[in-house]
Amino acid sequence: MLTAALLGGALLARAEDLLPPATPGAGMVPIPVGDYAPLLRTKDEPARVPVAAFWLDARPVTNAEFLEFVRAHPRWRRSAVSPLFADAGYLADWAGDLELGPKAPAGSPVVRVSWFAARAFARAQGKRLPTTAEWERAAAAGISGPEGAAEPGFNATILAWLARPTPERFPAAGAGRPNHFGVRDLHGLVWEWVDDFNTAMVTGESRGDTGLERTLFCGAGAAGIRDTSDYPAFMRAGFRSSVRANYTVPNLGFRCALSP
Amino acid sequence: MTTPPAICCALLLAAGVPGAFAATRPSPAPPVAPTPPCCPAEKGSGGSAPCCPAEAAPAAKTAAPCCADAGAGAPLSARSLYQLEAQWTDDAGRAVSLASLRGRPVVLAMIFASCEYACPVLIDDLKRLRTALPEPSRDQARVVLVSFDPARDTPEALAAFRVRLGLGATWTLLRGAESPVQELAMLLGVKFKQDARGQFAHSNLFTVLNAEGEVVHQHAGLLGDISPAAKVVASLLP
Numbered sequence: 001m002l003t004a005a006l007l008g009g010a011l012l013a014r015a016e017d018l019l020p021p022a023t024p025g026a027g028m029v030p031i032p033v034g035d036y037a038p039l040l041r042t043k044d045e046p047a048r049v050p051v052a053a054f055w056l057d058a059r060p061v062t063n064a065e066f067l068e069f070v071r072a073h074p075r076w077r078r079s080a081v082s083p084l085f086a087d088a089g090y091l092a093d094w095a096g097d098l099e100l101g102p103k104a105p106a107g108s109p110v111v112r113v114s115w116f117a118a119r120a121f122a123r124a125q126g127k128r129l130p131t132t133a134e135w136e137r138a139a140a141a142g143i144s145g146p147e148g149a150a151e152p153g154f155n156a157t158i159l160a161w162l163a164r165p166t167p168e169r170f171p172a173a174g175a176g177r178p179n180h181f182g183v184r185d186l187h188g189l190v191w192e193w194v195d196d197f198n199t200a201m202v203t204g205e206s207r208g209d210t211g212l213e214r215t216l217f218c219g220a221g222a223a224g225i226r227d228t229s230d231y232p233a234f235m236r237a238g239f240r241s242s243v244r245a246n247y248t249v250p251n252l253g254f255r256c257a258l259s260p
Numbered sequence: 261m262t263t264p265p266a267i268c269c270a271l272l273l274a275a276g277v278p279g280a281f282a283a284t285r286p287s288p289a290p291p292v293a294p295t296p297p298c299c300p301a302e303k304g305s306g307g308s309a310p311c312c313p314a315e316a317a318p319a320a321k322t323a324a325p326c327c328a329d330a331g332a333g334a335p336l337s338a339r340s341l342y343q344l345e346a347q348w349t350d351d352a353g354r355a356v357s358l359a360s361l362r363g364r365p366v367v368l369a370m371i372f373a374s375c376e377y378a379c380p381v382l383i384d385d386l387k388r389l390r391t392a393l394p395e396p397s398r399d400q401a402r403v404v405l406v407s408f409d410p411a412r413d414t415p416e417a418l419a420a421f422r423v424r425l426g427l428g429a430t431w432t433l434l435r436g437a438e439s440p441v442q443e444l445a446m447l448l449g450v451k452f453k454q455d456a457r458g459q460f461a462h463s464n465l466f467t468v469l470n471a472e473g474e475v476v477h478q479h480a481g482l483l484g485d486i487s488p489a490a491k492v493v494a495s496l497l498p
Binding site: 046082083084115116195196198199241244245246 | 338339340341343442443445446447449450451452453456
């Protein structure tokens with residue numbers, strides 16, 4: 001995966017691609033081999049998709065870390081970025097190109113970053129963005145075990161967060177309780193980019209521009225849904241299908257991943 | 261195409277929920293309004309000739325450096341897809357950069373050659389679009405098909421696809437590495453996902469680029485009315 005990113009890195013390929021891979025362990029935690037239950041699947045597809053072992057940042061990327069990145073890569077500064085790669089809201093909470101200001105505390109998660117910018121940041125660290133399967137695999141874990149759904153109050157806690165408005169300023173990244181794998185803030189702080197968010201095709205289908213497999217959505221609406229009570233998963237799928245790669249959103253940040 | 265009403269409704273409802281979700285954009289960005297061609301080439305001078313001769317050049321209002329010799333290394337406009345620096349390979353095995361398409365209008369679609377249904381239909385739509393363009397300049401518009409299946413769509417596979425679908429010299433078939441394919445898809449708003457059988461679910465979408473590689477029109481869906489798109493392409497022709 002990483003190799004593919006390095007070899008194929010085109011658009012955002014710069015000197016940063018030549019850096020050696022980051023040492024896993026620097027703020028990353030290992031997620032052991034496991035599986036992930038997709039929200040939507042065809043009837044031919046297995047209910048659980050295997051996910052190889054990978055490393056995941058223990059917390060979302062902070063403003064301070066992103067500032068360091070834009071210092072080193074001027075094309076990703078707010079005033080310089082191409083509108084193709086980040087819309088007008090890019091880093092809008094910052095006081096300036098290289099100044100965080102009161103709305104963007106150094107230790108808080110960086111938000112209003114596009115997929116392109118998040119990906120470029122990850123590359124510069126020798127990392128990549130997690131895939132949907134990897135992110136969901138890590139985020140399905142509870143506090144005490146790998147199956148959060150088995151823990152009382154797991155979904156209710158996430159729903160309570162989803163019901164809260166986006167705060168004026170985000171609290172520090174990494175302050176949340178670590179989950180079973182030692183990952184923090186997958187729920188409860190910000191939404192996060194995944195590398196393959198554009199595989200969530202629901203909005204496209206409703207506009208009729210997506211040639212979904214004829215078997216993917218058959219007959220009864222929710223028949224292909226894994227667990228209709230997993231409302232947060234619906235919301236994440238809806239979110240992913242509604243954004244584009246240059247969008248920046250006031251509560252959408254990211255964290256990085258790495259293959260062993 | 262089947263439609264999944266219940267699923268869509270659930271997700272659209274989700275989009276309306278206040279709180280953390282409230283900042284989500286309601287829908288993907290609308291297609292960019294067509295813009296007039298910025299630099300009509302001189303009649304008979306060929307598509308690659310420098311455009312906008314000095315005496316005709318209006319005080320360029322747009323930021324686009326439109327009036328430079330195509331391919332002469334003039335800076336690309338901020339919205340040009342040709343900022344993508346990846347190397348692609350065509351079905352003859354030649355290395356191609358997107359920037360080499362600069363200077364003429366391009367109709368761009370993403371496909372995969374082993375597609376059972378939608379891609380051949382999409383290509384039929386593109387053939388209809390070509391037919392709708394005025395004759396002699398029709399061939400000045402390139403049609404570019406980019407595969408999102410680099411694993412199977414080797415140059416040979418694309419060459420066979422060209423023959424099978426009877427695509428002429430104005431059609432360019434490209435494959436690229438996974439990462440630039442994904443980035444191009446992201447820029448175009450093309451969604452794709454490979455299923456367990458190796459088939460792709462994907463957007464049926466084509467995009468019209470002006471001579472600078474800026475998106476000026478997008479057409480979604482199959483078997484639709486291609487005349488708005490044809491009108492845009494025609495306006496970009498020399």
